[in-house]
Amino acid sequence: MSSIGGVGSGLDIQRLVSQLVAAERAPQAQRLSQVESTARSQLSSLGSISSVLGGLKSAAAGFSSATGIGARTVSLSSTSYLTASASSSAQTGSYSIDVISLARAAKQSSSPQTSIDTSLGSGALTLSVGGSAFTVNPGGGPITLGELRDSINSATNNTGVAATLVSADDGVRLVLTGRDTGASKNLSLSGSGDLNAFAAAFTVNAVASNAQVRVDGNLTSSATNTFASAIAGVSFTATKSETDPVATRTTLTVGRDNGAARTQVEGFVSSVNSVLSTVKVTTLFNTSTGVSSPLTGDALPRTLVSQLRNALGAAVPGQPAGFESLNSVGISFQADGSLKLDAARFDKAMNENPQAVSALFTGGNGYTGMGARISSLVDSFTGTNGVITSRNKSINDRIANVGRQVDALDLRMERVQKNYLAQFTAMEKIVAQLQGTSSFLSNQLSQLSNLNR
Structure with missing residues (x-):
């Protein structure tokens, strides 16, 4: 916007227009800002609830493993x-x-040779492990003891033999060791050409056995x-x-392992309480200050708590009497709404019927246990089509819509600003013209006054 001063009127038109536009923009901008702020606070609170629900699902899913219940x-x-x-x-x-x-693995040793570079002559060597054979130096060309060792170890079709050279007082021996143990993994070898006699001279050091x-x-x-x-x-x-x-x-x-079972159940109880306390914080209304939390009065968290308490309190079908619910094994809600584990009662239940306690959490006989029940409940809120997932999408859509309204407001205010500037510019021209006319008339009157003298 160009800088325009009130040449005729003496007004700071630039500042006046800015103030008028700001005054007109403020109520709508404040309303949109409040809508966005509230939406983001709700989004953050739902994120906190989703996070603790994720922890609860992990704790519930843990009952399907043998690291706690049933350990x-x-x-x-x-x-x-x-x-x-x-x-x-x-x-x-x-x-x-x-x-x-x-x-044991099979092991055989060759006859002693003078050195690693001793020539064994020409021929191929076939080795078989448990009936699965492979051949080295198939071309039958001249080969030394060291080259034969390397050929065995590097053979891409090696069926399970490791070759080493062992130096003893009487010379250097090629030692063949099966890589696998077991009676079915015995080692045999045969040769062609000069390697036939070399193969026949091997000594069995160990027979593969179970x-x-x-x-x-x-x-x-x-x-x-x-x-x-x-x-x-x-x-x-x-x-x-x-x-x-x-x-x-x-x-x-x-x-x-009753200790591991109790520790796992304690973790589950703690995860439940994290969900309950997080919901309480995000829905709290302070009667002293009159300040509400982002989700105060929202039906979603109330529904979550209600369904969670119902799921935890309901009996698991197929369980024997005295082991059909969490309360029956020492897990119950307290006056403050939190869940608590009575370790003594839980240990007593584990000692009396550990299979029933395990089935209460893990399920069995075609029935869903507490772990799977709670996991399913969490999915109904945080899964792909969950209640919280849908609410998050709705809130994000609302925030995006606020952004579009802010953009539209900016465009509208630009037009308002242009209109104000046009009006004040026109006013300035009129004022300037009036001032010019006033000066002319004053000048004429002054001249008439001088003539009368």
């Missing part, structure tokens, strides 16, 4: 021969385990040292064979 402890009378772990499907109890032998243990006196084998199915839900690995299994027998004991 098992494993103890060993000795750690010299075994390591072990158990899943939630493992039955509690004790098992006697004797480690008879560890799994690991063997006795579980409560029952012999079982494994191609590796790990036994994943000997005891349902338990995996144990033999680390050392026993020289006297009877004297050094290991007792493996599977127990319930």
Whole structure:
């Protein structure tokens, strides 16, 4: 806008027009600013609620794993021969385990050679591991001991053999070791040309074999040292064979991890309380100051709390008497509206019927447990088509609409400003003309007055 001064009137037209435009703009701009501010505050509050709901869903979804409810402890009378772990499907109890032998890989050694550069002549060497064969130096050209080692290790079709050179007092030997253990992984080799005699001279150092243990006196084998199915839900690995299994027998004991279960439930209760407290803060009305929170009076948070309390308080179908609800295992609402875990009652329930307590949270027999129930409730609010998701979209649309209205207001105020400037400019011209006429008349009157003298 060009700078226009009141040449005729003496008014600061630039400043006057700005003040008039600002006065006309202020009520509408203030209203739009308030609408946007309220919308952003609501968006922020809904974001806070969504965040704690995400934490609640994680806590609820955790009941589907074996890290808390249904977790098992494993103890060993000795750690010299075994390591072990158990899943939630493992039955509690004790098992006697004797480690008879560890799994072994096949190993064979060649006859001694003078050095790594000793020529073995010409020919190909075929190696077979568990019946799966591959051939090195298939062209049959001359090859040294070192080159044969490298050819075996670099073969792209190697079926499971590692080759090394071992220097001993009588010379350098090629040592072949199977990469996998187990009786089905034995090693054999044959050669052609000069390598036929070289292959025939190999000595068997170790025969591939399975690991063997006795579980409560029952012999079982494994191609590796790990036994994943000997005891349902338990995996144990033999680390050392026993020289006297009877004297050094290991007792493996599977127990319930009540501490892990209680810790997981405490986390779930804490997540519920985070949701309740966040909703309370975002809907609070201060009667002393008359100040309301962004979601005061909003039906959405009230609906959320109502549905959450109902879901937590309702019984889980299919549960035995005394284990059908959270309250029955020591989880109940307090006078202040928060959820609380009575650890003593929970531990008592776990000791009496751990399967029922687990099913209360994880579900079973075709029924949905508390974990899945709460996860589904959270999804109904924060999922793709959730209530909060839809509300957020609506609020963002409102903010975008405010932006469009502000742009329209700016354009309208530009037109108002131009109109004011045009009006004041026209006024200035009239004032200037009137002042010119006034000066002319004054001059004429003055001249008449002089003539009369």
